[in-house]
Amino acid sequence: MWIGLLGGVRATTGDGEPVDIGSPRSQTVLAALALSAGVPLPVSRLIDLVWGDSPPASASKALQWHVAQLRKSLGASVITRVGAAYRLDAATDVSRFRSCLRAGDVAGALTEWGGVPLAGLEAPGLAAAVAGLVEEWLSAVEMDFSRRVAADPRAVVGELSSFVADYPTRERLAALLMTALYRTGRQADALAVYQRVRQHLVDELGVEPGAELRAVEQQVLAHAPVPAPVLIGRSGDLAAVAEALQRSPVVTLVGPGGIGKTRLASVLGGAFVSLAEITSSADVPWAVADALGIVERPGLTVAQAVVAARPSLLVLDNCEHVLDGAAAFAAAVCSSVQVLATSRERLAVADEQVVVVEPLDLAASVELFHVRARAADPTYVRDAFVSELCARLDGIPLAIELAAARVRSHRPAELLTRLDIGVRRTGVARHRTLRSAIQWSYGLLSTAERSLFCRLSVFAAPFDLSAVAEDHVLADLVERSMVAVHAGPFGRRFRLLEPLRQFASAELGDRSEAVAAHASWCLRQVAAVGELLTGPREAEGVGRLAELWPNLRVAVARAFERADLGLAAALIRPVVTELPLRGRREIGDWAERLLSGGDRASRLLPPMAAHHTHDVGRVPPKSTIAGGSDSPGGVEASLRAFWLVWVAERNTQGSRPAELPDVPDHPLGRYARAYSSGDGHELARCLPEALDSVDSPDLRAFLELMPAGTLIGVGQFEHVDGKVAELAVRYRAQGPPTLLHWSLQTLGYSAMFQGRDPEPFFDEAADVELPAGTLSATRTTRARAAFRRGDERRAFELLAEHIDELLETGNVVAASVVAVEFIAITKVRLRGEAAVMLGYLKHANDFGALAAERLVSGITTTAPGMSDREALHHMRQVLNAARARSGSRTPPAGQA
Known part of the structure; x- marks a missing residue:
């Protein structure tokens, strides 16, 4: 039996004979089951999907009748009763469409698309599922048009114009149409498209066009060189790659440098990862994590995170210099994710299909x-x-x-x-x-052009104009196609294509001056980012840091290789708070290397400006890092204690049992050890002296806020309320938003533990707009709000989503906070499970023990031996089971 939903609901036998599927209501029941083919759908969920917000009192009996009629038509084995749920076991066109997308076969997916899902059927309860399918189709359409615009822009103008007229808010389609018109010499028409789309967005939605559309407009207005239709002569190669992707989980494009492997791979869509920026096979996971926005998770590799994310296609570009690492990564993910690699030689992994990219005829x-x-x-x-x-x-x-x-x-x-x-x-x-x-x-280059071209080879990733003093020389290199330029989220960015970078690197000779200039640029960039991160433009700082990170990582690695620990420290110092705020645990690894790298204080101090050629910018004096030479133990003790704080944060965030390195006695060192061990009483004792040893107001405030939860756990309410309330006032006025959010969350829990109303704090915290990737407990507060208004299913969903986020980021230290909300939400319906988590909470930490004492009553404790991670997994399993039993819906993407 085959079920069709695209273009209308229908069913046919294996011989192609149509099957009568009954009334529109029966068709709706079939559509709801077919959209989740192979998965049991609870009766309550089916009723929601079939009747929407107005089910009749007899909905259960009516559903049973419609299922019985469908089983008569389709066969009893096609629809199976599974407890209080029904499951459809049949092939569907939706499943085939999505299977093609997962395999990266865009052309196959578009072939499977038969039209508007459920066309002609009134089914409000399925509207969200239909909208999701249309979104998937439009994304595939955009990927296909991207490939076709690159290959033959003139041939797609008419079809693209029709799509833009039908979907005027799809800015990607408009950008592709503008690009196609521009590449065929129709500049005025390209600008007219922009104006029409912009007017529609402003009039209908009240928003301006996004960055991509604006970038295309700027390219047209600036009369920028028309990019070549890069796939001239490559239609056969595209067909060969598409066929290989259907046959094999790993496809490698092989050919010499400059043959066009990267361009060929880039038009096929998918998640694109350039490995040209790294130098070691061990760094392949880091490069993938950066490109895909994956945060390192203790106990879960980047490969496992990629598998969980399931991109339709993962492109690993420029593998030849890190072949072992690329091959190992491809092998680790290819059972679930389609991999397309480019290299000068094959990866030599199982089931690999090689496509040799030949020269153009x-x-x-x-x-x-x-x-x-x-x-x-x-x-x-x-x-x-x-x-x-x-x-x-x-x-x-x-x-x-x-x-x-x-x-x-x-x-x-x-x-x-x-x-x-x-x-x-x-x-x-x-x-x-x-x-x-x-x-x-x-x-043919001038002496100045040759010099700059070679020096640019030390940049591991795109850079901005501030990296180059001779901007007129850089412009000449761009004009001669020796340097590529593209529009980034924060302006123009420049880079050397990999074959050119390798040539330039070989011609460079003595690299010390160029490497020092690169480090100086990174120092200036990271200092500017650090300023943004401490103020109202925090979100911009987070975005700029993500763009800078590949170059910053290389600069730090070079500093460690040369044992220049002062330079490494100066590069890392402005962004250390991104470890607790956004989970960048690599900072903790660098901090540990700084601690283990040397015993002499001079090696930890920032280098003298004369140590580097060019202007390195002003490095913060040692007193602003942590203490001065008069602090206990001297400069060495203060600096080593400073870096110990961030090693402790990395260990605590991931619940790592590793012992902290030894450092000379210093207030910050005592702070780090108390924080790592969760000893609130010791933290309260050492906190004032630790803060006095820090001269930077921003850092001092941050270190005041970090242990507030631990201090709440030992009853330091007066201290927390006073100090954190002051911080909240400061952060409301000056930013950054994340620390305002954290301050308000802290004040909310302090109020809750003292029997006061916490909701004003939690509500204000939830309204703070946070940068992408920020670690926060917003979902727990929203779960509590949903529970208060009687929406138990939504409360379960939000809490489960927050647990998934914590497990994804590895921030298991927040498990005790989640357990508090879990018990509050489940103690009536799931009393036994609430008792289990209460037992965990009592033994988790001081915060958990106090919560168990003050916030929970009337439950007999069960005392399980659980780690934080085990507790999170257990709560997630319980919530998922509860959601399934209650017919809980899955929230739309992006709904928090």
Whole structure:
């Protein structure tokens, strides 16, 4: 039996014969089951889906009747009763559509799409599911158009125009139409599209266009060079890759540098990860985590997190220099996630399918040259020498584009005369061909251009204009296609394509000056980010740090390699609070390396400005880091104690049992050990002296707030209420939003423990807009609010979502806070489970013990031996089971 939902609800036998599925109500029942084929749907959930908000009193009996009629038509085995639920066991077009998407087969998914889901059927209860399917389809449409615009923009203008008219708020479609028009020379039409879409967004929704659409408009207005249709001559390669992706979980595009592997992979959609920015196989997971926005989780690898996220396609680009790491990562995820890799050699993993990317044929090579030449010089005209020139360049796209970029100063005949290559067309020869082409382009640069080009090779990721003093020289390199430029979220960003970066690196020679300049730029960038993170523009700081992180990681690694611990400390110091605020545990690892890297105080101090060439910017004096030379134990003790705080935070956040490193006695060191052990009484004793040893007001305030929960657990209410209330006033006026949110949450729990109304604090905290990735307990407070208004199902959902978030980020230290809400919400219906978690809470920490004493009554305690992580898992299992029994719905994406 086969069930169709796309284009209307229908059923056919294995022989293709249509089956009568009854009345519209019976069709709605079938559609609800088919949308979750293979999964039991509780009767209460089915009633919600079929009748929406107005089910009749006899809904259960009516549902039973409709199911019986469907079983007569479809066969008794197609719909199975599973306890208080029904399950459909049949193939559906929706399942095939989604299967293609998961496999990265966009073309196959679009072929499966038969039209509007449930067309002609009035089913308000299924509206959200229909909207979700349409969203998936439109995302696939956009990926397909992205590929087609790159390959042949002129051919898609008409079809794209129709889609933009039908979906005027889909900015991605509008951006693609503008790009297609622009690439075909229709600048005015591209700008007209922007104006129409912008007017619609403003009039109908009251919002301005997003960053992507604005970036395309700026490109058109600036008469930026028209990007080449990068897939000229690649339709056969696209078909080969699509076919390989259907046959194998791992597909590797193999070919020499500059052949176009990255461009080919980039138009296929999916989650794109560039490995060009890393130098070690061990860093592959870090690169994936950065690209996909995955936070490190104790007990869960990045590969497992990727599997859980299930991207439709994972692209690992530039694998050849970290082949072992890329292969291991691909092998770890490919059972659940489709992997597309690009490399100069195969990964050699099981079931790998290799697609060799060949040079362009002569006709495509000539066409690519013409397109790039016209972009560089509008007066360019075709001539007969181009064919021979492209033949001499072996059809390598990057070599052809480098040559075409020179047509303003050299006509094709002159290029041919100067380009003395003449090599055989073999794989090794093509490497020489590309190097010769790059060498030739490099030879035409001025001395200043060569110098800057080589120095830029030390940048591991895109950089902004402030990284380069000679901006006019950089502009010349961009014009000559030696440096690529693109619009980032915070302005233009520049980078060297990997073959060019490798060539430049080999030509650089003594790297010390360029590496020092890179470190100086990173110091300036991270200092600016640190300023943003402590004020009202915190969200911008979080975004800029994410963009900077690959370069920052490389700068820190180089500092450690040279044993320049002062530089490493100066690079890390401005963003240390991102460890507790956003879960960047790599900061804790760096802090531990600083502690283990040397015993001399001078090696931990920031380096003198003269240590680096160029202006390194002003490094914070040692007194603003932690204590001065007069503090107990001297400078060495204060600095080592400072870094111990962040090692303690990493360990505490992940509930790691590891012992803290030894450091000389210092108030901050005592603070770190008390915080790590959860000893609230010791924290209360050492906190004043620890804060006195810190001269930075921002850091002192942060260290005051961090242990507030532990202090609540030992009854330090007066201290917490006074100090944290002062901090809340400060953060309302000055930011950052996250610390205002944390302060309000803390005051709410303090009020709750003292028998006062906490809701004003929690409600205000929930209204604070937080940067992406921030660790917060907002869902627990919203769960409590849902429970108060009688929406038990929503309370279960929110609490389960928060537990999932904690397990995802590894922030298990918040388990005791969740347990408080869990007990409050479940103690009536799930008294036994509430008793189990009360037993956990009493032994978890001082906060949990006080909560068990003051907030819970009338429950006999069960005393389980649970870790924080085990407690979270147990609560999640209980909540999921309760949600299933109550027919709980899944909230829409983004609903907190």
